[in-house]
Amino acid sequence: MKSKSLRNPGNYGNFFLRVMPVNSYYGTLLRSINILVVLIVFSGLYASAQDDARLVSEKSHIRFFSSTPAEDIEAHNYSATSTINTGNGNVAFSVPMQGFEFDKRLMQRHFNQERFLDTQQFPTARLVGTITNLDAIDFSSNGKYDAIIEGELTIKGVTNKISEKGTVTVNGNRVTAESVFDVTLADYGVEFTSGRPASNIAGTIEVTVHAEYQPQ
Amino acid sequence: MKRKKLFQKMFIMTIAGIFMGGCVGLQSYLLPDRDVQKLSADYQVTASELTSEFLDDLDKARLKYLSDDGESEILEVTGSVSRISENFKGEKVVLLKNDDDKAGVNCTFTHETNHSVNAIEVGDLVTIKGEIVSGAYYDEDLEIFVNASLNKCDIIN
Numbered sequence: 001m002k003s004k005s006l007r008n009p010g011n012y013g014n015f016f017l018r019v020m021p022v023n024s025y026y027g028t029l030l031r032s033i034n035i036l037v038v039l040i041v042f043s044g045l046y047a048s049a050q051d052d053a054r055l056v057s058e059k060s061h062i063r064f065f066s067s068t069p070a071e072d073i074e075a076h077n078y079s080a081t082s083t084i085n086t087g088n089g090n091v092a093f094s095v096p097m098q099g100f101e102f103d104k105r106l107m108q109r110h111f112n113q114e115r116f117l118d119t120q121q122f123p124t125a126r127l128v129g130t131i132t133n134l135d136a137i138d139f140s141s142n143g144k145y146d147a148i149i150e151g152e153l154t155i156k157g158v159t160n161k162i163s164e165k166g167t168v169t170v171n172g173n174r175v176t177a178e179s180v181f182d183v184t185l186a187d188y189g190v191e192f193t194s195g196r197p198a199s200n201i202a203g204t205i206e207v208t209v210h211a212e213y214q215p216q
Numbered sequence: 217m218k219r220k221k222l223f224q225k226m227f228i229m230t231i232a233g234i235f236m237g238g239c240v241g242l243q244s245y246l247l248p249d250r251d252v253q254k255l256s257a258d259y260q261v262t263a264s265e266l267t268s269e270f271l272d273d274l275d276k277a278r279l280k281y282l283s284d285d286g287e288s289e290i291l292e293v294t295g296s297v298s299r300i301s302e303n304f305k306g307e308k309v310v311l312l313k314n315d316d317d318k319a320g321v322n323c324t325f326t327h328e329t330n331h332s333v334n335a336i337e338v339g340d341l342v343t344i345k346g347e348i349v350s351g352a353y354y355d356e357d358l359e360i361f362v363n364a365s366l367n368k369c370d371i372i373n
Contacts, residue, residue, distance in 0.1 A: 056360065058322065061304040078303040078324065079349055079365045083358045092357035096350030096365055098286045105247040112286025120284040123350055128357045210304065216360075 055139075055175050055213035057082040062095055062209050064183075066202040073107065073201065075100040082211045084177070086139040089131035091149055091177075093209070094124050110197075116190060117156055125155045129162070137168050144169045147177070155188040166209070175213040183207050252347045252368040253329070255290055263295030263312040267319045267364055270351035281348050292372060293321050294343040297336055308333040310344065311363065319352035319361040329370040336371065345372045 062077040079099030084091050097119040102108040112119040129151020131137065137145040150163045166179030184204045185191065192198040259281075261269075270277040282288045295312030298320055303309055308330045313320025323344045325333060336342055346369035355362050 054359070058309075058363070059301065059303060076305070078305055078307070079322070079367070081355070081358060081360075081362045083360065092355070094355050094358055094362055098282060098288060098349040099365060099367065101367075105249055109285040109287065112284065114284060118284075119286055120278065120282045123278060123282060126357065212304075 053086060054216045055084045055086060056216045057084075057177075057211040057213040060209070060211035062207065064100075065206045065208070067206075068200055068202050070200045073102070075102045075108075075111065077101070080211070082177075082213070083216075084131075084175070084213060089134035091127070091129050091131060091151070093127040093211075095126065096124055098123065116197075122156045125153070127151060127153050127162070131168075137170075139168075139170055139175065142170050142172065149179070153183070155183070156190060158188045160187050173215060177209070177211050177213070179209045181207055181209075250287055250347070250368075252290055253345060253370050257292045257345055258289040260292045261294075263293050263321045264314055264317050266291070266293060266321060267317060267352040270353055270364060271318065271361075274351065274353055277351050281351065288348045290345065290347050291366060292343055292345045293323070293366065294341065295321060297338050297340045297342060300333060300336070300338065306330075310336070310342075310369070312342070312344065313363070318354075319363050321352070321364045321366060323366045323369040325369045329368075332371045342371055343373050344369050346370070 058081055060078065060080045060082060062080055064075055066073040077095060077099045080093055080095040082091070082093045097117055098112060100108070100111060102111065110116055114121070127149075129149045132148045132150050133146070137147060145168045147166045147168045148163070149166060151161075152159050153162045154160075162181070164179055164181040166177055169176045169178075182204050185201070186203060192201060269280075280289075281291075293312060296314055297310055298313040298315075299309075299311040301309045301311075303324060307327065308325040310323045310325070310333060311320050312323060323346055344366065346366035348364065349367050350362075350365045352364040353362055354360075
């Protein structure tokens with residue numbers, strides 16, 4: 001009964017078991033191999049599931065820099081959270097806007113107010129995108145890789161499409177991502193036509209992102 | 217003669233006005249940093265209570281804790297130390313989070329208060345004072361619970 005069912009091509013359809021006698025030393029051996037094959041396949045699936053792991057960053061630095069003939073203004077934020085899914089290349093950043101620190105307290109207050117970034121109403125800025133050249137990045141091998149991210153940036157409730165370049169550095173378990181890109185404030189409803197803000201705040205500001213990731 | 221006196225008065229008042237205006241402007245321009253540790257706390261909460269408030273009703277908690285000029289409420293948060301790390305500025309970051317909670321409170325110290333962290337370790341129950349910069353929430357894009365954040369922190373007991 002046992003040998004019949006094993007010889008039945010409909011059962012498993014295992015080539016080796018169909019062509020080899022089963023009530024023999026070889027049959028037992030091949031059944032062991034069969035189990036081994038199943039184990040290897042499953043371990044492979046497990047490994048690819050691990051490749052799909054998400055990296056999480058709570059250690060980051062986001063800087064913005066505005067330069068006009070009147071003055072240079074910069075602010076720093078160390079409170080952002082980010083994830084990278086190494087399996088599908090999805091990247092997300094959530095930046096608490098009240099975490100931006102300025103040299104001058106008055107400037108920081110203005111930054112948060114309704115006519116500027118309105119951070120009480122819109123407490124986070126976010127970037128959601130995908131690494132489009134994921135094949136070029138080997139998260140399991142140390143090195144520095146160029147990355148292209150396409151997605152959407154949302155500031156003050158306004159979302160715009162973006163496509164930016166950055167680098168991903170892999171060093172063992174530690175992965176860091178860096179990028180520098182420009183943001184045009186008027187695209188996000190932050191615009192000044194007169195007074196000090198118009199002369200002292202650049203229309204386009206430079207944003208620098210640096211984040212360090214750990215496996216979740 | 218009368219006219220001359222009037223002009224004199226106006227001149228003095230204008231100068232005084234410009235001087236006073238300049239002083240007020242300069243004072244606000246050179247506003248000293250907000251000394252969070254010297255100011256009294258607006259709320260005393262546990263890390264669990266604070267994160268629950270934000271997770272239960274984000275808008276209500278946002279309006280309660282976040283100010284429109286970015287100088288948000290000063291909190292004294294009590295919780296269990298779950299992680300001690302450091303940010304890129306070299307400031308200590310203490311995560312207050314109970315094992316059962318979905319999110320915790322990341323408390324960032326300053327270069328001046330960093331030394332306080334030397335006295336605590338993971339598992340300790342501590343109270344930390346700081347100004348809130350963001351609440352806890354589930355982020356659908358990140359697919360994780362994001363911790364609340366407090367800046368300019370120090371341990372108060």
